[in-house]
Amino acid sequence: MRRIAVLLLVSAALGSSAAAALAHAFLDHAIPAVGSTSHGSPPEVRLWFTEALEPAFSAVKVVDASGKQVDKGDSSVDAQDRKLLKLALPPLAPGSYKVMWRVTSVDTHTTSGSYTIRIAP
């Protein structure tokens, strides 16, 4: 039992360190939501990540079904909320679009990902 107690104590200590760690940045949620269908073209896409981002190494783009980039090319990390990555969109025709992101968290780890949104008339 004593050995188990020691193991649990050490694990708890390491777990505390982990809780304070700067982890990889993964997508927490987005607007429009992942896999969602919007009625009408949204004015922008907003992506919130699990960690603060390095603005110089974080970007998002939106492409149409043929792979052509259709956004306004002004991807930026929000100055007040470093977990927020945003991008303005022009009026888009109904259809399926892919949101593609690549970000670097403040601990320098890079992650990337993509998801689809649909625009209905």
Add this chain to the structure above:
Amino acid sequence: MLSFARYPRTRCRHASAPVGAARRPVLLAALAALAALISVAPRHAAAHGIAGDRVFPATIIIDDPAVGDELSFPTFSTIHNSASGGGPGSREFDYGFEWDKTITDDFGVNFNAGYTTLYFDGGGHAVGWQNPAFTLKYRAYVNAEHEFMTSVGLVRSFGGTGSSAVNDPIGSTTPTLYFGKGLGDLPVDFLRPFAVTGELQYQISDWPNSEANSWIVGASLQYSIPYLQQHVKDLGLPQFIGRMVPLVEVSLNIPSSGASGGAMTGTIAPGILYEGDAWQLGVEALIPATKATNTGIGAIVQFHLYLDDIFPTSLGKPLFGK
């Protein structure tokens, strides 16, 4: 992570002339069964096991395909070994750890060890350290578009270095092929979170006439709810559920050459992994896959730390490289 788990021993189960005390046949049988049951492995890598949109989590029974800086501590498991060889059964408790360290971005080493306690059904107990194991591992290929990763490795188990009370004295060397494939390129959205990982090993015994060489085949089928939420469809699930990865792992040990009389043993382990920001908690049942495995149903729990997140500029980065 646990050396006995990953390097099952079949010789013990049918050893006819065990050495030492009268209880040794039981110990050896228990070890053989345990070896077939448990194989605790590590984690994510190269800063996690990432291939495109896919993050391969740290599976417990088999090793994942990634190379990384991680620590599994502790890994706790318990099973009941059936009576065998004229001796009593035993309740077994194992405490293990594994440390994975990157040397370069693609090349790493790991060390694992475990401590075992056996309580015999008729009274009495035995305790001691398992034989430690050391692994060299190279991540050979990653295809981000198709969420595929493969690595090769060489595992060395140092026979006779653990406690004689609970250990198999025979070491082994085991070339290993690892792979992981996410199914994100499937056309059906709700199948895309599935992934499979696996390992194929050939365990070369130090004394094949006493302990057979064997094939060890392991696989996992996992459904990543984080992948579902982040890349397929945000269902608005509570965060607690959104971090879970239900999975089932299978590991089989198939004697191939050398000592005769061995039978295929194995474990089926259904469970759940919970992904924290820089850690993972995993819980799985341990179900014997064959009659020869000779154990009851057990359980395994593992706490896993991603050192590349916790210590990104020191302990968690490769010795050479980025």
